[in-house]
Amino acid sequence: xxxxxxxxxxxxxxxxxxxxxxxxxxxxxxxxxxxxxxxxxxxxxxxxxxxxxxxxxxxxxxxxxxxxxxxxxxxxxxxxxxxxxxxxxxxxxxxxxxxxxxxxxxxxxxxxxxxxxxxxxxxxxxxxxxxxxxxxxxxxxxxxxxxxxxxxxxxxxxxxxxxxxxxxxxxxxxxxxxxxxxxxxxxxxxxxxxxxxxxxxxxxxxxxxxxxxxxxxxxxxxxxxxxxxxxxxxxxxxxxxxxxxxxxxxxxxxxxxxxxxxxxxxxxxxxxxxxxxxxxxxxxxxxxxxxxxxxxxxxxxxxxxxxxxxxxxxxxxxxxxxxxxxxxxxxxxxxxxxxxxxxxxxxxxxxxxxxxxxxxxxxxxxxxxxxxxxxxxxxxxxxxxxxxxxxxxxxxxxxxxxxxxxxxxxxxxxxxxxxxxxxxxxxxxxxxxxxxxxxxxxxxxxxxxxxxxxxxxxxxxxxxxxxxxxxxxxxxxxxxxxxxxxxxx
Amino acid sequence: xxxxxxxxxxxxxxxxxxxxxxxxxxxxxxxxxxxxxxxxxxxxxxxxxxxxxxxxxxxxxxxxxxxxxxxxxxxxxxxxxxxxxxxxxxxxxxxxxxx
Numbered sequence: 001x002x003x004x005x006x007x008x009x010x011x012x013x014x015x016x017x018x019x020x021x022x023x024x025x026x027x028x029x030x031x032x033x034x035x036x037x038x039x040x041x042x043x044x045x046x047x048x049x050x051x052x053x054x055x056x057x058x059x060x061x062x063x064x065x066x067x068x069x070x071x072x073x074x075x076x077x078x079x080x081x082x083x084x085x086x087x088x089x090x091x092x093x094x095x096x097x098x099x100x101x102x103x104x105x106x107x108x109x110x111x112x113x114x115x116x117x118x119x120x121x122x123x124x125x126x127x128x129x130x131x132x133x134x135x136x137x138x139x140x141x142x143x144x145x146x147x148x149x150x151x152x153x154x155x156x157x158x159x160x161x162x163x164x165x166x167x168x169x170x171x172x173x174x175x176x177x178x179x180x181x182x183x184x185x186x187x188x189x190x191x192x193x194x195x196x197x198x199x200x201x202x203x204x205x206x207x208x209x210x211x212x213x214x215x216x217x218x219x220x221x222x223x224x225x226x227x228x229x230x231x232x233x234x235x236x237x238x239x240x241x242x243x244x245x246x247x248x249x250x251x252x253x254x255x256x257x258x259x260x261x262x263x264x265x266x267x268x269x270x271x272x273x274x275x276x277x278x279x280x281x282x283x284x285x286x287x288x289x290x291x292x293x294x295x296x297x298x299x300x301x302x303x304x305x306x307x308x309x310x311x312x313x314x315x316x317x318x319x320x321x322x323x324x325x326x327x328x329x330x331x332x333x334x335x336x337x338x339x340x341x342x343x344x345x346x347x348x349x350x351x352x353x354x355x356x357x358x359x360x361x362x363x364x365x366x367x368x369x370x371x372x373x374x375x376x377x378x379x380x381x382x383x384x385x386x387x388x389x390x391x392x393x394x395x396x397x398x399x400x401x402x403x404x405x406x407x408x409x410x411x412x413x414x415x416x417x418x419x420x421x422x423x424x425x426x427x428x429x430x431x432x433x434x435x436x437x438x439x440x441x442x443x444x445x446x447x448x449x450x451x452x453x454x455x456x457x458x459x460x461x462x463x464x465x466x467x468x469x470x471x472x473x474x475x476x477x478x479x480x481x482x483x484x485x486x487x488x489x
Numbered sequence: 490x491x492x493x494x495x496x497x498x499x500x501x502x503x504x505x506x507x508x509x510x511x512x513x514x515x516x517x518x519x520x521x522x523x524x525x526x527x528x529x530x531x532x533x534x535x536x537x538x539x540x541x542x543x544x545x546x547x548x549x550x551x552x553x554x555x556x557x558x559x560x561x562x563x564x565x566x567x568x569x570x571x572x573x574x575x576x577x578x579x580x581x582x583x584x585x586x587x588x
Contacts, residue, residue, distance in 0.1 A: 300529060302526070306526075307527055307530075323566065323574050324565060325566060326565070328567035335576055340505050340507045344506050349515070353523075359503050359504045360524065373535065377530060377539075379541045380535075415523065
């Protein structure tokens with residue numbers, strides 16, 4: 001068994017029982033990153049020196065018998081829109097290409113206190129706007145299962161590095177599907193917690209009413225172990241709230257599962273529908289009640305999501321003025337000219353598109369028709385979910401309408417790109433927790449994900465349930481594609 | 490509705506972003522498609538009942554706390570002088586159309 005075949009919990013166990021030192025593990029993963037990441041592009045920054053220093057400190061503590069958490073000693077990759085003190089944090093934008101934060105996000109303080117080791121900052125779509133990681137200002141990210149294909153996005157780097165075994169677990173962020181969609185494309189487990197479960201303090205804002213930090217790993221148990229560490233109320237984020245966890249055994253027998261018909265009818269690829277129907281039939285064989293039902297508001301998901309997220313983005317990104325931090329243009333002749341040139345040179349095309357869309361839907365004369373209506377429609381959608389959870393414990397459907405697509409193919413089709421969020425963004429609009437788990441492959445060997453949605457703040461029972469479902473539908477741990485396996489197992 | 494050059498010019502002004510000629514055409518085309526797609530929401534019947542209510546703010550006590558040093562705050566700025574952010578002349582600058 002090689003180190004990269006272990007789950008995060010197994011690896012932590014091996015480090016804490018002194019089978020490996022944390023330093024050995026960091027060196028092992030750094031070596032794999034140096035060997036393979038040139039083909040993938042999952043990291044923007046690799047923190048070799050900092051990680052080794054941290055690992056030595058962890059090893060000293062373990063020597064003394066001091067155990068900080070169930071994941072102590074495990075290397076973790078962090079999406080590059082989460083602030084890390086003293087470590088460059090770019091949001092994959094030219095606007096922040098040399099930005100070094102003076103403080104840690106709350107989630108970073110929490111993982112460091114728990115003894116996890118930050119190994120690098122991962123590639124993403126600029127400011128988390130995109131579904132392919134092709135919008136990174138630095139380099140696009142490839143899918144480890146086929147490097148001609150996208151890794152998905154916006155947390156594509158976090159998904160790809162876990163998928164290729166370059167890091168056992170990663171943090172991503174999910175505003176409309178940015179943890180779950182790349183996890184599905186890369187064949188790993190992605191978990192977006194209930195809105196507010198993880199503090200957003202120190203997360204570079206995209207759409208504040210939707211943004212949520214999430215976890216990407218090889219299985220659900222790893223995600224569960226990490227959410228226990230990173231969730232909680234934070235006085236620096238007034239929208240944060242604690243989660244409670246219990247460890248009761250869940251039996252699938254009495255589980256009631258709902259499948260919105262709209263999740264079944266909107267697929268682009270037959271393999272997605274087949275895979276979903278196979279999963280449903282496996283669950284039924286276990287004696288679980290699975291029912292199809294209607295959620296008519298789901299068909300409005302993408303317009304509601306894009307109006308609200310673009311509006312919030314246009315407001316949040318107004319802070320990049322070239323004065324306090326971030327890019328300042330070299331040539332300008334007045335303060336207004338400085339704002340305009342700094343922003344025009346610093347932002348990429350997709351970010352500009354969203355700022356223009358958001359500015360439009362909020363502007364005088366159009367506000368009621370677009371933003372005002374979307375806010376009301378969001379409320380209607382949220383109520384449909386609430387009604388569904390009176391009848392069902394969990395909802396399931398495919399995570400994505402298709403498997404990973406070829407790089408460049410959607411370059412001139414923003415609407416096509418936005419439609420990739422159609423099964424995931426509704427979950428953000430309603431603030432719900434959801435996971436994507438790998439349930440198979442298409443005929444070309446590209447992974448397919450199943451999305452499992454829980455009720456608000458029911459993360460604990462959702463995770464316990466998904467751990468059981470995973471036993472029926474998935475391998476124990478997601479596969480690392482053969483070309484990244486190294487010599488032999 | 491049709492998004493025309495005039496509207497894109499207004500959005501450039503509001504968002505403080507100047508588009509190149511090429512970007513201008515691309516954004517105009519895309520925003521037209523996107524806004525057309527948003528018009529799907531016109532099919533919705535909305536009643537007063539659907540307007541979100543019961544929303545309240547969560548506020549903290551307004552009490553003094555330790556913050557960052559001026560040096561830390563200025564560390565990200567491209568230009569600073571004597572502990573201040575440095576910007577081009579704001580008032581009285583002859584070349585600033587908005588002054």
